[in-house]
Amino acid sequence: MVPSTILGIACIFYDFSFNFLDIKVFAIFSDDFFGSDTVFGLGKNNITDEIVGVLFIIGALLVAFSKEKNEDEFIEKTRWESLVWATYINYFILIFCFLFFYNTSFLWVMIFNMFTILIFFILRFYFIIIMLKKSLGHEK
Amino acid sequence: MKNNLRVERAIKNITQEELARQIGVTRQAINSIELNKYVPSTILALKLSQYFNKTVNDIFTLEETD
Numbered sequence: 001m002v003p004s005t006i007l008g009i010a011c012i013f014y015d016f017s018f019n020f021l022d023i024k025v026f027a028i029f030s031d032d033f034f035g036s037d038t039v040f041g042l043g044k045n046n047i048t049d050e051i052v053g054v055l056f057i058i059g060a061l062l063v064a065f066s067k068e069k070n071e072d073e074f075i076e077k078t079r080w081e082s083l084v085w086a087t088y089i090n091y092f093i094l095i096f097c098f099l100f101f102y103n104t105s106f107l108w109v110m111i112f113n114m115f116t117i118l119i120f121f122i123l124r125f126y127f128i129i130i131m132l133k134k135s136l137g138h139e140k
Numbered sequence: 141m142k143n144n145l146r147v148e149r150a151i152k153n154i155t156q157e158e159l160a161r162q163i164g165v166t167r168q169a170i171n172s173i174e175l176n177k178y179v180p181s182t183i184l185a186l187k188l189s190q191y192f193n194k195t196v197n198d199i200f201t202l203e204e205t206d
Contacts, residue, residue: 073181074169132168136156 003055053114060118064125078128086121143200146174148192163187 068075093116097109149159156174160167165184172178180188189196 070166072165072169073184074166074172074178077178132172136167136171 056115057118060115060122064118064122068129075129078132079125082121082125082128085124086117089120090117141179141200141206142176142203143173145170145188145199148194148199149174152192159191163191 065079090113094109094113097106097113101109149156154162156167156170160170163170163184164187169178169180169184173180185196185200189199192199
């Protein structure tokens with residue numbers, strides 16, 4: 001997850017891509033601003049961003065939903081709660097962005113929004129787990 | 141829902157850690173149940189009752205708000 005995050009940031013902010021990944025890809029649907037639309041055809045594309053995106057999602061899913069070392073029903077409940085929480089927060093932020101971002105900025109919002117629900121979930125879940133461990137202390 | 145898990149634990153003279161290990165849950169779970177923050181599943185309640193050799197009703201009791 002970490003390497004794909006770094007690569008993802010590089011892709012987004014510095015237009016980073018590996019040249020050797022320029023290949024023909026199969027597209028179910030792809031429309032071109034200056035050319036014709038492709039339906040179930042081949043098109044040329046640099047697949048750096050695709051690979052990075054897929055790696056990030058797989059990595060984040062593993063981090064998010066791997067079982068804890070001692071997974072019990074309580075941890076499971078915390079997990080569900082965090083997922084619901086992350087969904088709420090994600091959509092509240094999306095509503096906010098709907099109202100206040102336009103044009104290309106909104107495209108960026110959509111790009112980030114693809115990943116934020118997982119990120120919010122991971123942050124909240126591990127935050128709760130760590131806080132619980134801390135609050136236990138040396139109670140008898 | 142109220143519970144007297146802490147009392148039962150004191151009678152047996154066993155720590156949260158040890159109880160959690162015996163029952164097979166995390167210490168956070170036991171701690172949260174004692175603080176009335178978490179309502180355990182029926183399975184966990186039955187395991188606890190089995191461990192303390194009491195009925196579930198002796199350990200867990202309903203409150204007015206439930």
